Amino acid sequence: MSMSEPSSTAPASVEEFRERLAMISAELPKRLRQCADHIAANVDRIAVSTVAELAAGADVPPSALMRFCQILGFSGFSEMQRLFRDAYAPGWPDYATRLKTLRDSGAGSPTALLAEFIDSGRQSLESLAKSVDEQALAQAVDVLSAAGTVHLAGFRRAYPVASYLAYVFEKMAVSAMLHDGAGKLDHRFALRPGDALIAISFAPYSVETLALAEEARARGLAVVAITDGAVSPLAEGADVCLAVSEVDFGAFRSLSATLALALSLAVAVGTARSGV
Amino acid sequence: MSMSEPSSTAPASVEEFRERLAMISAELPKRLRQCADHIAANVDRIAVSTVAELAAGADVPPSALMRFCQILGFSGFSEMQRLFRDAYAPGWPDYATRLKTLRDSGAGSPTALLAEFIDSGRQSLESLAKSVDEQALAQAVDVLSAAGTVHLAGFRRAYPVASYLAYVFEKMAVSAMLHDGAGKLDHRFALRPGDALIAISFAPYSVETLALAEEARARGLAVVAITDGAVSPLAEGADVCLAVSEVDFGAFRSLSATLALALSLAVAVGTARSGV
DNA sequence: CTCGATATGGAATATTTATTCCATTTTCAG
DNA sequence: CTGAAAATGGAATAAATATTCCATATCGAG
Numbered sequence: 001m002s003m004s005e006p007s008s009t010a011p012a013s014v015e016e017f018r019e020r021l022a023m024i025s026a027e028l029p030k031r032l033r034q035c036a037d038h039i040a041a042n043v044d045r046i047a048v049s050t051v052a053e054l055a056a057g058a059d060v061p062p063s064a065l066m067r068f069c070q071i072l073g074f075s076g077f078s079e080m081q082r083l084f085r086d087a088y089a090p091g092w093p094d095y096a097t098r099l100k101t102l103r104d105s106g107a108g109s110p111t112a113l114l115a116e117f118i119d120s121g122r123q124s125l126e127s128l129a130k131s132v133d134e135q136a137l138a139q140a141v142d143v144l145s146a147a148g149t150v151h152l153a154g155f156r157r158a159y160p161v162a163s164y165l166a167y168v169f170e171k172m173a174v175s176a177m178l179h180d181g182a183g184k185l186d187h188r189f190a191l192r193p194g195d196a197l198i199a200i201s202f203a204p205y206s207v208e209t210l211a212l213a214e215e216a217r218a219r220g221l222a223v224v225a226i227t228d229g230a231v232s233p234l235a236e237g238a239d240v241c242l243a244v245s246e247v248d249f250g251a252f253r254s255l256s257a258t259l260a261l262a263l264s265l266a267v268a269v270g271t272a273r274s275g276v
Numbered sequence: 277m278s279m280s281e282p283s284s285t286a287p288a289s290v291e292e293f294r295e296r297l298a299m300i301s302a303e304l305p306k307r308l309r310q311c312a313d314h315i316a317a318n319v320d321r322i323a324v325s326t327v328a329e330l331a332a333g334a335d336v337p338p339s340a341l342m343r344f345c346q347i348l349g350f351s352g353f354s355e356m357q358r359l360f361r362d363a364y365a366p367g368w369p370d371y372a373t374r375l376k377t378l379r380d381s382g383a384g385s386p387t388a389l390l391a392e393f394i395d396s397g398r399q400s401l402e403s404l405a406k407s408v409d410e411q412a413l414a415q416a417v418d419v420l421s422a423a424g425t426v427h428l429a430g431f432r433r434a435y436p437v438a439s440y441l442a443y444v445f446e447k448m449a450v451s452a453m454l455h456d457g458a459g460k461l462d463h464r465f466a467l468r469p470g471d472a473l474i475a476i477s478f479a480p481y482s483v484e485t486l487a488l489a490e491e492a493r494a495r496g497l498a499v500v501a502i503t504d505g506a507v508s509p510l511a512e513g514a515d516v517c518l519a520v521s522e523v524d525f526g527a528f529r530s531l532s533a534t535l536a537l538a539l540s541l542a543v544a545v546g547t548a549r550s551g552v
Numbered sequence: 553c554t555c556g557a558t559a560t561g562g563a564a565t566a567t568t569t570a571t572t573c574c575a576t577t578t579t580c581a582g
Numbered sequence: 583c584t585g586a587a588a589a590t591g592g593a594a595t596a597a598a599t600a601t602t603c604c605a606t607a608t609c610g611a612g
Contacts, residue, residue: 015373029559029609043370048323048361051600061561066601076601078568085324095402097290102405108547110413114540118401121536125394125401126371129378137386157443160436160535167433168528182458252444252539256532259436260397263528264390271384305579305589327570337591342571353570354598 010073010080014087017080018043020072034058035068047084051077117254120247124257128244132261140224140240140265145272147196147222149175153212154200154226160255161200161226161262168263172270179212188215196222198265200258201234202246210234226262286349286356290363293356294319296348310334311344323360327353393530396523400533404520408537416500416516416541421548423472423498425451429488430476430502436531437476437502437538444539448546455488464491472498474541476534477510478522486510502538 011017025036038058039046045054055065066077074080102115144150150169154162162178169176179187191197197216201209210233213223217237225238228245235241244261246253287293301312314334315322321330331341342353350356378391420426426445430438438454445452455463467473473492477485486509492499493513501514504521511517520537522529 015377018373031560044364048364050598052598062600063561063602064559067559078600088320088324095405097294098405101291102408102410105410108544110417110540110544111408111410113544114408114413114537115405117536117540118405118533121401121532122398125397125532129371129374129391129394132378132387132390134378134381134387137390141386157440159443160440163439164433164436164531167435171527250543251447252543254532254539255440255535256397256401256530257394259531259535260393261390263393263530264386267526267528268386268389307590326568328568338570339572339591340589343589 010075011083014043014083017072017083024071031060031064032068032071034060035065039068043084046081047088116249117252120249121254121256123247124245124254125260127247128257128261131243131245133243136240136242137261137265137268140242141268141272143222143224143240144196144198144265144269148192148194149177149190149196150269151191151195151197151212151216151221152176152178152200153197153209155181155206155208157253157255158200158202158206158209158226158258161258162198164259165198165262165266168266169270172266172274174266174270174273181208188212188219191216191219191221193220196224198224198226199234199238200226200262201232202228202253203232205233213238224265226258286351287359290319290359293348293359300347307336307340308344308347310336311341315344319360322357323364389525392525393528396525397530397532399523400521400530401536403523404533404537407519407521409519412516412518413537413541413544416518417544417548419498419500419516420472420474420541420545424468424470425453425466425472426545427467427471427473427488427492427497428452428454428476429473429485431457431482431484433529433531434476434478434482434485434502434534437534438474440535441474441538441542444542445546448542448550450542450546450549457484464488464495467492467495467497469496472500474500474502475510475514476502476538477508478504478529479508481509489514500541502534 011020021036021040025033025040028036035058038054042054042057045057049057051062051065055062058065069077069080072080099115099119102111102118105111152162152165159180163180166176166178177187177190195216197213199209199213199216213225213234214237216223223238223240225232225234225241226244227234227241229235229243232241232243235243242261242265244257246255246257287296297312297316301309301316304312311334314330318330318333321333325333327338327341331338334341345353345356348356375391375395378387378394381387428438428441428445435456439456442452442454453463453466471492473489475485475489475492489499489501489510490513498516499514500516500518501508501510502518502520503510505511505519508517508519511519518537518541520533522531522533
C-alpha cells in the first residue's frame with residue numbers, strides 16, 4: 001500500500017500539517033485510522049503530550065503512532081512535536097487566568113458579568129473567523145462599491161451597527177444614509193434605483209427592517225443583508241447575505257462579531273470606491 | 277536564608293502559581309532571581325519547554341532552575357510542568373490557523389481586513405480583562421443604581437455605545453434617556469438633580485459630550501465617564517471614570533471592549549435596580 | 553487454500569531529559 | 583580577618599521518552 005511510504009518532506013507549518021493529515025486520511029488501515037482520528041481531534045495536545053499519552057488516547061500502541069508520524073512525512077514524533085512547540089501561540093495563560101479571577105469575584109457581580117461578556121465577545125469573533133463566507137463578503141463589497149447611495153437600516157439591537165456604519169462611511173467619504181426612524185418619518189422615497197441597502201436584523205427580526213428591505217427590492221435596489229443565518233427572513237430575497245452569529249450570555253448577546261464584520265465591509269467599500 | 281526552604285505544598289493552579297511566584301520573588305539571590313524573572317516573563321513556555329531550554333533562556337545552569345522549582349514548592353520541574361500541561365487551554369491552533377489563512381488572502385482584501393478587525397477586537401477584549409478597574413466599575417454601578425434617570429451621551433464613534441446602552445436599559449426597564457442631538461434640540465433641562473449621566477467619548481473627544489458632562493455636573497448630576505484614559509478631559513470632574521482602550525487597525529478602532537464594558541454596566545445596574 | 557504483502561504489537565535499545573550530589577565559590581555576621 | 587551558611591555550577595546518575603527492530607497476525611489476490 002502506497003500510503004505506507006513516508007512523504008518526502010515534513011509539513012513546515014501547522015496549516016500544511018492539517019492539509020497533509022486530511023490528504024492521508026482518505027485511506028488508512030485500522031490502527032493508523034485511529035491515530036488520524038485522535039490527532040485530528042486533539043491537535044492542541046500535540047505540543048504538550050508524550051508519544052505514550054497520545055497513543056493511549058488513540059487506543060493504539062506507541063509504535064503505531066510512530067508509524068503514523070512517519071506517514072505524515074516526519075522523521076518521528078519529536079520532529080512533529082517540534083513544529084507545534086515552535087508555533088505555540090503566546091499569551092496564554094495570562095488572559096485565561098485573569099478571566100477566571102474576574103469570574104470568581106462572585107456570580108452576578110459587575111466584574112463577573114464583565115468576564116462573561118468579554119468571553120462571549122471573544123468567542124463570537126473567533127466564530128466569525130471560522131464561519132465567514134468570503135465570497136459573500138467580496139460580493140457585498142462589489143455590490144456596494146457600485147451603488148449610488150448606501151442606505152443603512154438597523155433598529156433596536158441592530159441600531160448601533162447601522163450607526164457605526166454611518167460613521168465609518170462618513171469617514172471614508174461614501175454617500176450613505178442612516179434610516180433611523182426619527183419622528184416616524186418615511187424616507188422610503190430616498191431609495192433610488194442604483195442605490196443599495198444594508199439591512200441589519202437578528203432574531204426576533206425587526207418588522208421595520210424587513211419592510212424597508214422589501215421596499216428597497218421593489219424599487220430595484222441591491223440588498224445586502226447582515227443577519228444571523230440562512231433561515232433569517234432577511235436572507236430571503238437579499239442579493240447578498242452575510243451571516244454572523246453572536247454568543248449569548250443570559251438575555252444579552254455580544255455585538256463584537258457583527259461590528260467587526262460591518263467595519264471590514266465599510267472599509268473595504270470605502271477603499272474600493274476611492275480607487276486606492 | 278529561609279527562602280531556600282521549599283514551601284510545604286506545590287501550587288495547585290496557575291493562579292496560585294502566580295501568587296507564589298510573586299511572593300518568593302521579594303528576595304532572591306542572583307541566579308534564582310534570574311530564574312524568577314525569566315519564568316515570570318515566559319509562563320506560556322513552561323508547558324512546552326525542557327529544563328535545559330528554560331535554563332538557557334534565563335542564562336543559568338539547569339541545576340539553578342531545579343532549585344527554583346523546589347523553592348516554589350514543587351518536587352521538581354516535572355511536577356511544575358504537569359500543572360501547566362494539564363491546565364492548557366484547548367482550542368489552539370484552530371483560531372490562529374484560520375486567522376492566518378484569512379490574512380493571507382491578500383493585503384487590503386475584504387477578507388484580510390476582516391482578519392485584522394477580528395484580531396483587534398479580540399485583543400481589545402483581552403486588554404480589558406487585564407486592565408479593568410473593578411472598584412470603579414462597582415462604584416459606577418452603585419452611582420447609577422441610585423439615580424433617577426440615566427442620561428446617555430455619546431456622539432459619532434461613541435454613538436453606537438450610547439444607543440446600545442439605551443437598548444439594554446430599556447430591556448431592563450431602567451429609566452434612561454438617549455441624548456442623540458436630533459434636530460440640534462437642547463435637552464439639557466431634562467438633566468434633573470438625582471439623575472446621572474453616562475458620558476462616552478474617546479480621542480479626539482466630542483465637544484458636545486464634554487459640554488453635556490459639564491452641564492450635568494453643574495446641575496448636580498453624578499457623572500460616569502467611559503473614556504480612553506485618565507488623561508482624558510472627560511475623566512476630569514467625573515465621579516467615576518471607566519477607562520477602556522481599543523486596538524487600532526489603520527484609521528479605525530475596534531468597539532468590542534467598550535461595548536462589553538457598557539453591556540456589563542447596564543446589566544449590573546438593571547439587576548441592582550430590580551432588586552434581584 | 554496458499555502465499556506474499558501489509559499491518560500490528562511489544563520488547564529491546566537508543567536518546568533525551570530530569571534529578572541528585574558534591575566540590576567550589578561567594579556572602580555575611582561576628 | 584575567620585568561619586559558617588548560602589549560593590553556585592557541573593558532572594554523574596536516574597528516569598523518562600522516543601525509536602527501532604523483529605516476530606506474529608491479518609488481509610487479499612490468485
